[in-house]
Each structure stands twice: as C-alpha cells, then as structure tokens.
Amino acid sequence: MPAIRDIYDPNDGQRDNVWQRTVYTTLRARLELEDDIPAEPKEFASRLQDRNEKRASALAFLATYGWVIGELRAEATDEELNAQLGRASKSKHAELYEKVLDWAEREHKEISAWRVYRTVKGLSASALTTCDDPAIERYWPGEREQETGDLPNGFPTDRLSWTGGAVELTRPSVLPVPPKPGGLTEPPYSEAAARFPEFFVHSHEGTTTEEKAQIRRDNEHRLRFYQAVRYLLKRDFGFADLPATTIEFVQWARVDDRTGAITPLNAARCIGIVGSLLARNLTDPLLGRPVNTRWADDLLTKDERHLPIRIAKRFADGVVAAVQEYTSRAGLYTEAQKLLVREGFRLNGHQPQSPLQQRAI
Numbered sequence: 001m002p003a004i005r006d007i008y009d010p011n012d013g014q015r016d017n018v019w020q021r022t023v024y025t026t027l028r029a030r031l032e033l034e035d036d037i038p039a040e041p042k043e044f045a046s047r048l049q050d051r052n053e054k055r056a057s058a059l060a061f062l063a064t065y066g067w068v069i070g071e072l073r074a075e076a077t078d079e080e081l082n083a084q085l086g087r088a089s090k091s092k093h094a095e096l097y098e099k100v101l102d103w104a105e106r107e108h109k110e111i112s113a114w115r116v117y118r119t120v121k122g123l124s125a126s127a128l129t130t131c132d133d134p135a136i137e138r139y140w141p142g143e144r145e146q147e148t149g150d151l152p153n154g155f156p157t158d159r160l161s162w163t164g165g166a167v168e169l170t171r172p173s174v175l176p177v178p179p180k181p182g183g184l185t186e187p188p189y190s191e192a193a194a195r196f197p198e199f200f201v202h203s204h205e206g207t208t209t210e211e212k213a214q215i216r217r218d219n220e221h222r223l224r225f226y227q228a229v230r231y232l233l234k235r236d237f238g239f240a241d242l243p244a245t246t247i248e249f250v251q252w253a254r255v256d257d258r259t260g261a262i263t264p265l266n267a268a269r270c271i272g273i274v275g276s277l278l279a280r281n282l283t284d285p286l287l288g289r290p291v292n293t294r295w296a297d298d299l300l301t302k303d304e305r306h307l308p309i310r311i312a313k314r315f316a317d318g319v320v321a322a323v324q325e326y327t328s329r330a331g332l333y334t335e336a337q338k339l340l341v342r343e344g345f346r347l348n349g350h351q352p353q354s355p356l357q358q359r360a361i
Contacts, residue, residue, distance in 0.1 A: 004045055004048075004112060006065075007041050007112075008045070021041055024044070027068065030081060036058070048062070059098065060089040066113035067088075067117055100116050103137075104140070115141050118141050119139045121139075123139055196250045198222070225283055228311045228319075230270075231309055232311070239270065241264065258342075259342075272333040272337070285311045285312060287315060295313075297313040299311040
C-alpha cells in the first residue's frame with residue numbers, strides 16, 4: 001500500500017516528517033493504542049495491509065487521525081477522540097474505509113488520512129444504498145482541491161499542537177514539542193522577548209488560565225502576521241536573514257540602550273515596516289477573514305517547513321506601501337527608533353529593557 005501522506009511521506013525527507021510524527025505519536029498515546037499501532041509513522045501503511053485483528057485498529061486510528069485533520073478540530077477532548085475512534089470501529093464505517101482504501105490503491109491515488117476521511121464522510125451523508133467505485137470517485141477530493149483548498153498537499157491550514165489533554169489549532173510556527181499537561185507552550189522568559197511586545201508577549205507568574213489562553217491566541221495571531229510579512233519581504237525585497245518565527249526574531253534583534261541603535265540592519269528595517277502596517281491597522285494577512293475562507297486573488301504559498309501561508313492581496317499591497325514609506329524615510333525611522341529606546345532607558349533608569357512599541361515609531 002502507498003504511504004499515507006499526512007502520516008508519513010517518503011518523499012519528504014528534508015523535514016524528516018517531524019510534523020506528522022508529532023501528531024501521530026501524540027494521538028497514538030492519547031488513544032492508548034501503543035499495542036496495536038506501530039511506534040514509527042512510516043510503518044503505519046504496512047499495518048493497514050496486515051489481514052489480522054490489528055488491521056481493524058489501524059483503520060479506526062486512520063479514521064480518527066483524518067477526523068482531527070479534516071475537521072480542524074480545536075480543543076477536542078479525550079472523550080471526543082475516543083468516541084470518534086469507537087464510531088470508526090463499527091462495522092458499517094469500517095467497511096467504508098476498507099472500500100475507499102482499496103479503491104484509492106487500485107486507482108493509484110495519492111492517499112492521505114484527511115482525503116479518506118472526507119470521502120467516507122461524504123458517502124455516509126449521502127442517500128446511496130451501495131458504495132461502488134463511481135460513488136467513491138464522486139466524493140474523493142479532487143486534485144485541484146488538494147492544490148488550492150484549505151489542506152494543500154495533505155497538510156492542514158494550521159498546524160496542530162497538543163496541550164493538556166486537548167487538541168488545539170495554532171498558527172504555522174516552529175514544529176511543536178508536546179508541553180507538560182496544562183502548561184502554556186512558550187519559551188522561558190527573556191528580556192529580549194519582553195522588548196518587543198508587538199511581536200511576542202510572555203505570560204507571567206500569577207496570570208490566570210483565561211489570561212494565558214488569550215495571550216497564546218494573541219501570540220499566534222502575531223506569528224501569522226509576522227510570517228506573512230516575512231515571506232513578502234524575503235521574496236520581493238531581499239530580506240534573506242529574517243528568522244522564521246517571532247520568538248526567534250525577538251532573540252535575534254539587538255538594541256543598544258545607550259545609543260538606541262537596533263541591529264542587524266534588517267531587524268531595524270523590519271521593525272519600521274511592521275510599525276507602519278500596525279499604524280494602518282493592517283494586522284491580519286487575511287484582513288479579518290476566517291483562515292478557512294479564500295478569495296481568488298489570495299496568495300497561497302508555504303514557508304521553509306512546507307507549512308501553508310495565505311495572504312490577501314490588499315495586505316500584500318500594504319506591505320509594499322510600507323516598504324516604500326520606510327525606504328523614503330529611513331533616516332527618520334532610525335532616529336525615531338533611537339529616541340524611543342533612549343527615552344525608555346531614561347524613564348526606567350536601571351531597567352533599560354523597556355518595551356518598544358513598533359506602531360509608536
């Protein structure tokens with residue numbers, strides 16, 4: 001049987017399938033299927049070929065994996081996951097998965113868990129009394145949908161991270177490391193990160209659970225904004241050295257509190273451009289639209305990790321205008337940055353790491 005693309009992709013060696021492995025191993029553990037499901041994602045397709053009792057568990061796991069990705073379920077509880085697993089194990093659905101997989105293999109289709117799930121979902125919701133090949137083909141997602149839909153190349157629009165017993169959707173970012181139960185996925189506190197609150201904000205001791213959740217959502221929004229800006233700056237204006245994430249950016253940018261100088265040069269330039277966008281209220285690459293909506297002139301691309309980026313044309317035009325504004329007034333931007341840094345140092349005395357509000361520049 002061919003590989004299941006969003007579980008293990010043999011042609012994706014550069015990334016070593018880290019994203020798939022994270023989702024696969026975490027879901028396998030949460031569903032307590034260590035005895036029935038191989039530890040290595042690349043072995044999963046072979047398990048589907050085994051004609052024994054473990055094949056049924058593999059089909060149910062495939063169905064649940066596809067449900068998580070295909071429905072982009074946020075905060076799915078263990079009870080919901082197990083309910084989906086049980087539903088997929090019932091004979092009717094198990095037979096559907098068998099037939100869809102057999103058909104996809106015969107037709108040499110590119111198989112992914114979300115495609116199989118979407119097909120079975122369509123068949124289940126239809127009024128068809130028989131599940132024959134034409135019916136399966138009717139509900140199998142087309143190649144165009146794969147290229148331009150919400151799940152290009154078998155990956156979800158947003159990646160998945162796993163926090164405290166719930167599945168949560170987050171923006172494309174550094175590939176997730178499963179955190180401790182109930183913990184907030186963020187790096188240790190650093191003064192560098194505290195310096196740029198419009199790129200990243202830390203939670204602090206005493207922050208409530210609700211406040212932490214809001215901080216995380218805000219940081220995810222900042223990350224999606226930054227990655228869209230970064231992509232356009234790299235593609236169109238030669239900003240080759242911009243880090244991939246906001247966390248990496250705030251640790252990369254350096255501020256001299258005495259002189260107010262910001263280095264490297266592209267860090268200072270990016271801060272000025274971001275400030276211009278924020279001042280114009282261009283804070284969302286999709287202009288406030290839900291991430292699963294798309295317009296004909298949207299820019300669809302991927303970052304270096306092959307994670308999707310979608311950008312509205314008006315936002316892209318806004319980035320071009322912000323670059324032009326910064327370039328025409330680069331000296332003024334530089335002096336404004338220095339003034340705000342020095343003023344923050346003067347007001348804070350021996351606490352020079354004062355927040356630098358980009359939109360104030």
